[in-house]
Amino acid sequence: xxxxxxxxxxxxxxxxxxxxxxxVMILTNNEKDVSRGDVIRKLENSNDExxxxxxxxxxxxxxxxxxxxxxxxxxxxxxSSFLFIMGILFVIPTFFGGNASGYFLNYxxxxxxxxxxxxxxxxxxxxxxxxxAVLLLLASFNTLRTARMNxxxxxx
Numbered sequence: 505x506x507x508x509x510x511x512x513x514x515x516x517x518x519x520x521x522x523x524x525x526x527x528v529m530i531l532t533n534n535e536k537d538v539s540r541g542d543v544i545r546k547l548e549n550s551n552d553e554x555x556x557x558x559x560x561x562x563x564x565x566x567x568x569x570x571x572x573x574x575x576x577x578x579x580x581x582x583x584s585s586f587l588f589i590m591g592i593l594f595v596i597p598t599f600f601g602g603n604a605s606g607y608f609l610n611y612x613x614x615x616x617x618x619x620x621x622x623x624x625x626x627x628x629x630x631x632x633x634x635x636x637a638v639l640l641l642l643a644s645f646n647t648l649r650t651a652r653m654n655x656x657x658x659x660x
Contacts, residue, residue: 528543544559547559570658573654573657573658577651577654580647580648580650580651580654583647584644584645584647584648584651585644587640587641587643587644587647588640588644590640591637591638591639591640591643591644592637592641594633594634594636594637595637595641
């Protein structure tokens with residue numbers, strides 16, 4: 505019974521809050537002069553104590569401190585650099601003499617040499633090499649995008 509009472513009290517207020525939040529988000533997406541950082545600063549600097557308490561209530565879910573987020577961002581930059589370098593290393597044989605299966609195999613070592621001689625895998629090594637390179641480069645750029653979002657969050 506008490507649960508129904510809570511629902512009756514909270515539902516209209518939460519619905520109204522959701523509509524207001526949607527309005528603010530539409531405004532920040534459509535107006536260049538209004539950013540999400542402006543909205544957060546306005547709420548943080550509000551004269552109303554309950555508004556600031558509500559903002560802190562929402563922020564309690566955030567587990568990382570600014571230092572932790574900065575360190576995670578630094579790690580994402582390192583991971584992105586590694587993925588980018590590996591992607592470039594996989595692309596090099598594809599564009600420069602990758603037609604020769606022996607060149608490709610010597611470039612990375614002779615690990616696949618026995619497999620390519622007996623299974624017909626040699627014709628697929630170039631395609632597989634290129635696909636792995638593309639996936640590594642895409643992962644690198646995605647990691648950079650995540651790091652950029654973290655940096656924007658820190659310096660809002």
